[in-house]
Amino acid sequence: MRQVLVTFGATVLFFPVVLFSWSLSLAQVMESTNYKIQSDSLNTGGGFSSSTNYQIESTVGEVGTGNSASNNFEIRAGYQQMQEVYLSLTGASAVVLGPAIPGVSGGNATGSTTVTVTTDSLSGYRLTIEAVSSPAMQSGGNTIADYVPAGANPDFMFTVGSADAYFGFSPEGAHIANRYRDNGGVCGSGADTNDRCWDGLSTTPVTIASSPNSNHPNGTATKIEFQVGVGSSVVQPAGTYIATTTLTALPL
Amino acid sequence: MMFNTMLKIFNQKPTLFFIIWLSMVTPLVALAQASDSFTVRQYISGDTEVPTTPTPFSVTSLSSSQIDITWGASTDNTSVSGYRLFRETEQIATTTLLTYSDTGLTPNTTYTYFVRAFDLSGNVSSSSVSLSATTDAVIDDTNLPQSSVLPPRLTAIDIDEGTESARLSFAAVQPVTYTLRYGITDALTDGFVQSDLFKKEHSTILNGLEPFTKYLFELYGTDRFGRQVLLEKGSFTTLSRYELPPVSNVTFFIATVSNLDVVLKWGNPMTEAFAYVRVVRNHYYYPQYPSDGLVIYEGTAESLYDESALSTYDRQYYTVFAYNIDGVPSSGAIATVLKNQVGSSGINQTPVNDQSVSSPDDNETITEPFRLTFADVTVIQSDILIPATAENILLNTTAPFMIRIPTALLPSTTKTIIATWQHPFEAIKKTSYLMKRNQAGTFFEAIAAPMLDTGLYPLKLTVFDGSNNELGFVSGRLELVTTIDSQVVTEPVSYVTTGYIIVGSLIGLLTVLGTWLLMLFLLQLLREKKYN
Numbered sequence A: 001m002r003q004v005l006v007t008f009g010a011t012v013l014f015f016p017v018v019l020f021s022w023s024l025s026l027a028q029v030m031e032s033t034n035y036k037i038q039s040d041s042l043n044t045g046g047g048f049s050s051s052t053n054y055q056i057e058s059t060v061g062e063v064g065t066g067n068s069a070s071n072n073f074e075i076r077a078g079y080q081q082m083q084e085v086y087l088s089l090t091g092a093s094a095v096v097l098g099p100a101i102p103g104v105s106g107g108n109a110t111g112s113t114t115v116t117v118t119t120d121s122l123s124g125y126r127l128t129i130e131a132v133s134s135p136a137m138q139s140g141g142n143t144i145a146d147y148v149p150a151g152a153n154p155d156f157m158f159t160v161g162s163a164d165a166y167f168g169f170s171p172e173g174a175h176i177a178n179r180y181r182d183n184g185g186v187c188g189s190g191a192d193t194n195d196r197c198w199d200g201l202s203t204t205p206v207t208i209a210s211s212p213n214s215n216h217p218n219g220t221a222t223k224i225e226f227q228v229g230v231g232s233s234v235v236q237p238a239g240t241y242i243a244t245t246t247l248t249a250l251p252l
Numbered sequence B: 001m002m003f004n005t006m007l008k009i010f011n012q013k014p015t016l017f018f019i020i021w022l023s024m025v026t027p028l029v030a031l032a033q034a035s036d037s038f039t040v041r042q043y044i045s046g047d048t049e050v051p052t053t054p055t056p057f058s059v060t061s062l063s064s065s066q067i068d069i070t071w072g073a074s075t076d077n078t079s080v081s082g083y084r085l086f087r088e089t090e091q092i093a094t095t096t097l098l099t100y101s102d103t104g105l106t107p108n109t110t111y112t113y114f115v116r117a118f119d120l121s122g123n124v125s126s127s128s129v130s131l132s133a134t135t136d137a138v139i140d141d142t143n144l145p146q147s148s149v150l151p152p153r154l155t156a157i158d159i160d161e162g163t164e165s166a167r168l169s170f171a172a173v174q175p176v177t178y179t180l181r182y183g184i185t186d187a188l189t190d191g192f193v194q195s196d197l198f199k200k201e202h203s204t205i206l207n208g209l210e211p212f213t214k215y216l217f218e219l220y221g222t223d224r225f226g227r228q229v230l231l232e233k234g235s236f237t238t239l240s241r242y243e244l245p246p247v248s249n250v251t252f253f254i255a256t257v258s259n260l261d262v263v264l265k266w267g268n269p270m271t272e273a274f275a276y277v278r279v280v281r282n283h284y285y286y287p288q289y290p291s292d293g294l295v296i297y298e299g300t301a302e303s304l305y306d307e308s309a310l311s312t313y314d315r316q317y318y319t320v321f322a323y324n325i326d327g328v329p330s331s332g333a334i335a336t337v338l339k340n341q342v343g344s345s346g347i348n349q350t351p352v353n354d355q356s357v358s359s360p361d362d363n364e365t366i367t368e369p370f371r372l373t374f375a376d377v378t379v380i381q382s383d384i385l386i387p388a389t390a391e392n393i394l395l396n397t398t399a400p401f402m403i404r405i406p407t408a409l410l411p412s413t414t415k416t417i418i419a420t421w422q423h424p425f426e427a428i429k430k431t432s433y434l435m436k437r438n439q440a441g442t443f444f445e446a447i448a449a450p451m452l453d454t455g456l457y458p459l460k461l462t463v464f465d466g467s468n469n470e471l472g473f474v475s476g477r478l479e480l481v482t483t484i485d486s487q488v489v490t491e492p493v494s495y496v497t498t499g500y501i502i503v504g505s506l507i508g509l510l511t512v513l514g515t516w517l518l519m520l521f522l523l524q525l526l527r528e529k530k531y532n
Helices: A002-020 B002-012 B014-029 B498-531
Strands: A047-050 A055-058 A066-069 A074-077 A087-090 A107-119 A125-131 A137-139 A142-146 A165-173 A206-211 A220-230 A239-251 B034-045 B057-061 B067-071 B080-087 B090-095 B099-102 B110-119 B131-134 B154-161 B166-183 B191-206 B214-222 B228-237 B251-258 B261-267 B274-282 B294-299 B303-306 B315-324 B333-338 B378-381 B384-387 B392-396 B401-406 B414-422 B430-437 B443-448 B455-465 B470-481
Touching: A087 A239, A087 B034, A107 A125, A107 A239, A107 B034, A137 B034, A142 A239, A165 A206, A206 A220, A220 A239, A220 B034, B057 B110, B057 B131, B067 B110, B080 B251, B090 B099, B099 B191, B154 B228, B166 B228, B251 B315, B251 B333, B251 B430, B261 B315, B261 B333, B294 B303, B333 B430, B378 B392, B384 B392, B401 B430, B414 B443
Parallel strands: A142 A165, B392 B470
Antiparallel strands: A047 A055, A066 A074, A087 A107, A107 A220, A125 A206, A125 A239, A137 A142, A137 A239, A165 A220, A239 B034, B057 B067, B067 B099, B080 B090, B080 B110, B110 B131, B154 B166, B166 B191, B166 B214, B214 B228, B251 B261, B261 B303, B274 B294, B274 B315, B315 B333, B378 B384, B378 B401, B401 B443, B414 B430, B414 B455, B430 B443, B455 B470
């Protein structure tokens, strides 16, 4: 019986450690080097528990908790319903690249949008970008290819050959991923240089910024620059090309 | 009890236990992600022809801090959208005009300029020649040579008085900045206008004046050497109310998109009563009156570059109000643009099925039969009432005209009527006006400038209610001819009637009352004298 109890207790206590290591959304109030816990709840029993690394003072928990609402009221049943992680993603707006590019002679056009992620999650957030379609930039049956860096990391410069047409992006900001940082000539690590480290969109989410800490209440801005380049020998059909893009912020 | 049950489940069926346990903690670990989707647009144009290079090009230093740049107009196979002006290699201005004053410069410094024209497709002309000018060294009249230029003086001054405004224009022999003080008394404390731009010709509009009031003014000019002299001291008297009817709306108001910017072009009414235009922008609906949105321009220009107008909102609505010198606005010419619509597709879209004609009311929509026919539409031109035939309204090309619809034939929920007509040959020339209810409430009216080209102009009058629902429309044609057959005119009318009638009635009433009061006063005096 004692063995069963130990196993049970260990499971109850360490399962959240495994669970939280998947970077799910909890604003932690307890932490060690290995884990952070937002709000513990033992929904049966309660009391004091401890191990080498932690101590928990739990209360008898709640069942039947959650949100309910009607036209006249809204209930958040349960004490932990008030302990939600705050996370907001604001500022994303439609981007019109300029100038218009003559389809016959080609050229480059740029534009940008800036988003701000704010979270009180003590372990921070992650911001990803993805395109709805592949290639992202389409106009009827015509497309502009997604930018393809020469190597594993983004290209330091946005380079389009005379026979190519590409659509790419480059994030800027304090929290951009290492992939979009550069050492003044190569991307992958270092500092954030404006208009450098160009990548192509895909339908798979790509992390463009992240932070291991809360940034509430000020938030952190990330600017995403977009660029289309049409080579001089490409005859790009006229039209309005549209790339629908999704940004997702996840609390860690 | 519950703890024991859970323990039992855990001991006997660990898998079931984990499922139950996970279901209990899941609310705590639910993802709270935030997502936002947006579009990235790129316009690829088929037009690759670049505008011609702006020429001639000239730069002139006008003071120690200002250089004026002028250039000749470019041409293009479609339309020149504007010009980009560069100082050294830095772009300092985007404009539709052919001149620019670069101010705030450093004295005794040489600056180099060039200009490039661009069209709606983003084609950019080659650069004009680069020319340099050096700003003046700082010189004041204490070290000015005796033989140098004379102090500034006027060559012309003109004041157009309105009811509540006046336009003062003047020209000096040399570029000057100016200060204008005006007021009802010698203290000249009612108004103050100052311009720090060195120009030979200046013009300003004084608003907020009292009708039929004498104003005194003093105009001071300052030349490039800092010498300030009194250019003119005088007076003007504003007009009494209702002396002038509204001027016609502007002609062929066109709005076109250039990336995030909007190019607006129109033609001002060619009448002496015209004072200025006010361009108002609103991203919800067409501005219905001159304060119904953001005022982005006031003046007498006929084009405007509304930079970054579409950076925040996908659609913008514009109304241009033309003012007469009494300060009375026209009904308004309208246009709208949608982000990323380039060229003709972004021009003056007729707002049929557009749910943003005016600020929506909260009134419930009432369904009423739409009884208006094209034959109910009338036009007044040169004080002559011209009825519509089944399809046409015959007009003269030489005079402005008022188009109107009797209110009695419109649904009771009518709020806004938009009149749109199309030039017979030039598709780009489409005109849309707001029609406003007159003071008596008997007609919806709009005044149009003369249509100079003969031909058939397709006309459509669309009626909207306060919820921006289209209640119906009538369509026909304006037939513009050089001379009108006298048979079609039926009834001479006064151009503007309601205002005069009201004012006349009020004056008559006041006169009668005044006479009675005077007689009573005299009688009282006589009685007092008699008893004394």
